[in-house]
């Protein structure tokens with residue numbers, strides 16, 4: 001019974017079983033999908049993993065960031081295949097609807113690892129019928145220090161579903177990605193104890209890399225000349241906290257929905273009054289509004305990539321590569337005190 005040293009303190013790997021049980025989400029608790037169209041699709045599906053017939057297990061991950069984290073945790077296993085449910089190029093699946101192809105993938109999977117915190121509203125009751133034996137791991141379950149979503153309660157776009165929840169974009173912060181990695185490693189160890197040593201070694205290695213990345217962001221935060229920013233949507237709230245940045249405005253309060261004319265004017269006013277240091281757009285969304293605000297106010301704009309999307313078969317170090325590029329962009333555009 002040993003304690004493994006961890007990049008975020010000492011983690012007792014011996015207390016897994018209870019934790020892992022708590023980590024699994026019951027199907028019924030997933031928000032019931034409102035799109036009735038999906039129901040009939042399951043007539044053409046059959047549960048059970050074709051890949052598993054060879055003795056292996058198929059792990060599906062709901063998003064690109066969770067896929068990359070899980071691939072790092074499971075690197076070197078021969079008995080587990082990790083795949084992304086939705087296209088790696090999609091980005092945040094805020095308004096996503098499942099396709100027949102997704103359903104076929106889900107029917108063949110043994111495990112589904114989700115982002116959680118409301119990111120997967122597209123999963124619903126039909127999933128339980130497609131694959132009743134599917135084990136679901138909520139990678140964000142039990143993580144403390146969550147932030148509330150920034151939602152304008154006066155906005156028509158802020159419907160009840162999106163008001164008052166926790167911000168689900170843990171993945172854009174190396175600190176929080178370290179915690180997600182721990183959750184995923186622990187849950188997979190509970191399911192596949194034969195690979196426990198490998199998961200622990202991979203977790204220690206990837207966790208330490210996340211720790212170094214987080215330390216570099218924190219160090220940059222102390223040197224920045226201006227800490228007030230406007231972002232495209234709430235994807236950088238956790239990263240901003242890591243650096244001591246203040247997100248004073250969002251171009252898209254509801255992800256994917258462009259602001260009204262009044263909303264743009266409000267952002268222009270905020271940018272001027274609060275002497276904002278930068279407007280950060282994202283490669284996953286149009287940068288048109290962000291550039292308009294930049295042109296009107298003279299505040300510089302630049303693209304930060306939250307690594308919400310990426311290429312097919314991305315290298316295992318893809319997240320770090322993207323985040324270190326973000327580090328340089330932030331230093332250049334916000335300026336540093338030396």
Ligand SMILES: [Zn+2]
Nearest residue numbers: 092233235255
């Ligand atoms: Zn998002």
